[in-house]
Amino acid sequence: MCPIEDRAATINRAASPEVTIGICGAGIGGLVLALRLAKLGFRPILFEARTREAALSEGEFLTLASNGMNALRAVDCHDAVLSEGLETRAIELCNARGKRLALVDQSDHLATFGTPAVTIKRGVLTGILIGKCEAEGIVTQFGRRVTKVDNHAHAVTLNFSESAGLAVDLLAAADGLRSFVRTQIFPDYPLPQFTGLIGTGGIVDADIPDTDGVMRMTFGEKAFFGYLKTASHPVYWFDSFPADTPDAVRTLEPKALAAHVRQMHAADPEPNRSILHAVDRIERSYPIFDMPQLPIWSNGRVVLLGDAAHAIGPHAGQGASMAIEDAVVLSSCLADTLDYGAAFARYEALRRPRIARVVKLTRQNASRKRKNSRLSLFLRDLLLPLFIPMSVRASRKLFAYRVDLDPLEENHPVEGGRKDAA
Template identity: 40%
Template sequence: MRKVLIVGGGIAGPVLGMWLKRLGMEVSIAEARPTAAVGEGAFLGVAPNGMNALEPLGVAGAVATAGTPCEAFQFINRKGDSIGVIDRSGDASAFGRPLTMIRRGQLNAILAEEAARQGVEIRWGQRLMGVDESHPSHVIARFEDGSESSADILIGCDGLRSRVRSLILPEAPAPSFTGLLDYGGFAQGIQVPVPPGINLMLFGRRAFFGTFVTPSGEIWWFHNGAPGSSDPEALRKSPDPTRERERLLELHREDPPWVSDVIRATPRLLGPWPIYDLHAMPRWHSGRVCLLGDAAHAMSPSAGQGAALAMEDALVLARCLRDIDAPSKAFAAFEKARRPRVDAIFRAARRNGSGKAVNSALSEWFRDRMLPFFLRLGASGQSKMYSYRLEWDQPRA
């Protein structure tokens, strides 16, 4: 097996590309976006387990330099009272790298640049439309621009709305909407009650608001809340930032005033991203084609693990392809190795997301009384996820 086509150059694609180059394979990535899209998206946290999966590729340092370590999560209610703290200041010494907050566009650009530097060909502006699996010895990909590409194997790293998935596994379930819309933005010049380096998480009266201040004083924020009577897909496809900013202000009307100040001070409202997850996939592969990252197992960002799992997936799939000759057997070994961990984190992400949008004062009262208990549980679960370590030299599973 020599020639690999990866579809999708977000997070999973470039990381897998770098691993497969190590195996001496000829690797191309077809990415639908016309460029690396440095300014795209909001921000995310790369968990220590994800950073550790990047370390042997020599790219964790660049991500750490571009990002900011998270020292703690502080949870507050709408009165501003603390309902719990998860101290993460020991993560660098415990796990090697801390949870690293970084702009999404910057992370994607670092991964793509490093993959290209390591010899992975990236074809920007190539949107996959079709896959021909009828040949026993190779697979053919067809693109929107009319071009074709053949490869020994094709790996779908094309995210939540994976075209590869719908082509090779038409029976796969559709992603399910979690009931939450995510918006975000970058603001400056507002006083928020948290020092730089701490993720401040507000369980508000009707919605959730996360804030992170960088050392330069920039405020990174996100909102999670219900879409109300709006159709989430219609909002995603044609957002109306003025109307939606008003809706966010209304949803946070009973929360501390600095929340509205931050929303108002944000030059460009980003999103919405309706939050979906994808579970109970019958399988992750078919013949010479395999899915990886969100294409195989998207989960809500409430566990902060989707990107890290995509990075882990890449390492494990590369190990399977290194140790097993037949692609279908390598893909089956990959899926078997990854399912238990992915399933456990999927369940945690669903649990974490469940109290973010409440619709009555009674449910708010009940939630705020239960939260300290759940946060204590969450802290130990988070450390368990972070401590997960994969080594390249281990055998495949």
């Protein structure tokens, strides 16, 4: 199996600086797509409705599993992200009384999969990718909100709210869960569906013990809580709680929202309560949505990727990694053929089976966070230690995927062996 850099010399016959590919959305998936397309010889142009400052400050943090970290090698950003992030060496699952239900050891990920899992501030990751785009001379236009998309036979024309329109040869919609491009190209597609869970999180200084690379999670009586702490960093914390509607806490002011979250975890074991005691305000909440399976991800010269094509909740820690993988596979498919329709079809065929596995795992994990009756909590504590080994095996298969080695093969190497050693 040859590395992706070697394959690039043979699969870029379709790439040309004359082929302009617009990318709507400068999130993680869109930025990686731009970097990979430029590396393969295309001319990408990024459009982002937010300002550059907003893009760098939005969100708190995320975890990239080994498959996502390895995928960043395709755009030469792996080392920078590794140096800025926190290695996540294990996940501990506890019940509402603080009793350990399971410990998922990830300390072998460097040796087995080629890189550890890394938790990193979202703004830092975005900054690394934006900086790389700027260093590579990739056109990135912030404050450009798309207001209309026309998918013609020979080009895609875009109108913007505060500037002149533009025509591109192809358009990739990386504009997230509520993709405007998707609504323009597929007006009959279903809307995202609320999952019944709302998440919050943040980074705070709290005087609690170092977890030594272990992300500790608690299935509380009313809500789910997780945190990570190292000696040289503050506490990275997150939670999710059941709600009847996505707007259940939207009207709460930041201090009131913090008080509501503290109340949800009032019966949690320590140090959860101490962490939240240090949180005096929470700026926003994140209702968690699911996306029904879409019939097709492309139409004419427009293609969807990331959350625009398949929303993946946070419950398996794979949302960002799937968007990065999408970008690497899509760019390689485009570089392998002069027929963009065939490239889009191949990209979708390669990605759908893997996305389906991740969505299934994510929904299973989410269902465990909705338990709140005494009986359901008892059954969860009883059965979770039995189910965790199965989830671990499924997750390790996800981690072993090396899209950076051969993006045009749905490679799922045998657990326990690195793909580049096969």
